[in-house]
Every structure is written in structure tokens, then in C-alpha cells.
Amino acid sequence: MSVRPILRWPDPRLAQVCAPLGDAPAEALVAYLFDTMYAAPGRGLAAPQIGVLARVFVMDCGWKEGTKTPRACIDPEIVWTSDEVAVTGEGCLSIPGVTAEVTRPAAITLRYRTLTGETVEERLTGFEAICAQHEFDHLNGIVTFDRLTPKARAEAEAAYAP
Numbered sequence: 001m002s003v004r005p006i007l008r009w010p011d012p013r014l015a016q017v018c019a020p021l022g023d024a025p026a027e028a029l030v031a032y033l034f035d036t037m038y039a040a041p042g043r044g045l046a047a048p049q050i051g052v053l054a055r056v057f058v059m060d061c062g063w064k065e066g067t068k069t070p071r072a073c074i075d076p077e078i079v080w081t082s083d084e085v086a087v088t089g090e091g092c093l094s095i096p097g098v099t100a101e102v103t104r105p106a107a108i109t110l111r112y113r114t115l116t117g118e119t120v121e122e123r124l125t126g127f128e129a130i131c132a133q134h135e136f137d138h139l140n141g142i143v144t145f146d147r148l149t150p151k152a153r154a155e156a157e158a159a160y161a162p
């Protein structure tokens, strides 16, 4: 197990736009991300949350319910979003104890490179679509607080005790 400390908001590294991973090796980073995510325990984790400013995230939305669906997404892009939106209470391992009601497209198409170098496109719906967008936001230095109205943000920040 290679569990790394998870940065907590407002660590400035969580507000950085991450650089593409490109041809750099991904195996060790992805292993750290999965080990840290499962240990947290969480359903998604982005590289900047462990202090690595690269465009990589992992997610597994079903493992807590007994269905492991691990994905390691390298240099991901959101290439389509639905007009339909969903409002979801989102937690974040970097903002422990806070659930923020975030409005996002209900479905997306995510294009990313896998650990084996294959480029795949997947249509994601339900919680997987929300989770992928949440993790993708981290790669652009965006956290749930940034998706709230000023009033909701002030309330959420007031409830946050790091």
C-alpha cells in the first residue's frame, strides 16, 4: 500500500491548473492514487489532491457497494455534456465534513487514456458522471466551493473546519 497524505482546501496546490501527463510514466502515480482513495475511503481522487499537478484522476463509484469499477483516467477531456442537469450533494476528500449541493450536466462523454496507453471514450451517467466531473474540476484547480452561489459558498465555508 502506498498511501499519500491528501491535501486539504485551501492548500494553494488545489487551485492550480494541472499540466498534461503526456508520455511520462503513470503506473506509480495511479497506484498511489488508488491506494490513497481506497484507504480514505473515497470514490474518486485526482493527482493534485496528493500534490502532483498532473492531469490524472482515478475513480471507482461502485466499490463501497461491492462492485469494483476502477478507472484510471490520464489526460482526460470532457467531449460532450448533456443539457439535462443534476443537483448532487458532493463530498470531497480535500474538504472533509462538507457536502456541497452542486449543479452539473447529468451525463457526459469522457475521453481519456488508460494505463495501457489506449484512448477510450465513455458515456457516463448517474453518479459516475458527477464523480468524473468533480475529479476533472480538480485538474483545473476547481473545488466544489467554486461551483456554488456566493451565498451557498459562504454557508459551506462557514461549516468547514479543516
Ligand SMILES: [Zn+2]
Pocket: 091, 092, 093, 094, 134, 138
Ligand atoms: Zn474533490
